[in-house]
Amino acid sequence: MKRTWLILVSALLISACSESTTSGTGGNGGVGGAGGDGGTGGSTPISYPLLDCDPLVPEFCGYPFPSNVYTVEDSATVTGRRVSFGDEFLRNNDSGPWDLSDGFSAGTPLLTYLPGAPADVFGGVTDIDQSLSASSPPLVFDAETGELVPHFAEIDVQALQSPGIA
Numbered sequence: 676m677k678r679t680w681l682i683l684v685s686a687l688l689i690s691a692c693s694e695s696t697t698s699g700t701g702g703n704g705g706v707g708g709a710g711g712d713g714g715t716g717g718s719t720p721i722s723y724p725l726l727d728c729d730p731l732v733p734e735f736c737g738y739p740f741p742s743n744v745y746t747v748e749d750s751a752t753v754t755g756r757r758v759s760f761g762d763e764f765l766r767n768n769d770s771g772p773w774d775l776s777d778g779f780s781a782g783t784p785l786l787t788y789l790p791g792a793p794a795d796v797f798g799g800v801t802d803i804d805q806s807l808s809a810s811s812p813p814l815v816f817d818a819e820t821g822e823l824v825p826h827f828a829e830i831d832v833q834a835l836q837s838p839g840i841a
Contacts, residue, residue, distance in 0.1 A: 725761070758779070
C-alpha cells in the first residue's frame with residue numbers, strides 16, 4: 676500500500692510540473708480484439724485551479740511543491756503561466772517577489788509529506804541508478820515520454836526531530 680501511495684504521489688508531482696498542454700492519444704485497443712475508444716484527438720489545454728493550498732496533502736499547505744495550482748495563466752510570459760501564491764501559502768511572507776516568476780525552476784526539489792513513510796525504502800544519493808528500476812520507491816516519470824527519471828529521495832530528518840514544523 677505504501678508503494679502505491681509513493682508511486683501515485685510521484686506521478687502527481689511530475690504531472691504538476693509538466694507543460695500546459697497534452698497530446699492526444701490513439702486510444703486503447705482493448706482486450707481480446709475489442710475496439711479502442713478513438714483517442715482524444717489533438718492538443719488539449721490543461722486547466723489548473725488557483726488554490727491557497729493543494730488538497731493532495733491537506734496536512735501541510737504548500738505540499739506537494741512545486742504545483743501548477745500555484746500558478747495562473749499569463750500570455751505575457753514565455754511559459755504562459757505566472758506564479759501566484761495565496762495568502763494561506765505564505766502566511767508570514769510577502770509573495771510579491773514570487774509573483775514575477777513565470778514558473779518554477781527545473782532544479783526545484785519535489786517536496787511532499789508522506790505520513791508513515793519508512794526512511795529505509797529510499798535509496799538515497801548513492802543509489803540513483805536504483806531509481807531507474809520499476810521496483811524503486813518512489814518512481815518519477817517524464818510526463819511527456821513516460822520514461823523513468825533518475826533521482827534520489829530522502830526523509831527530512833529535521834522534520835522528524837521537530838514534529839509539526841514545516
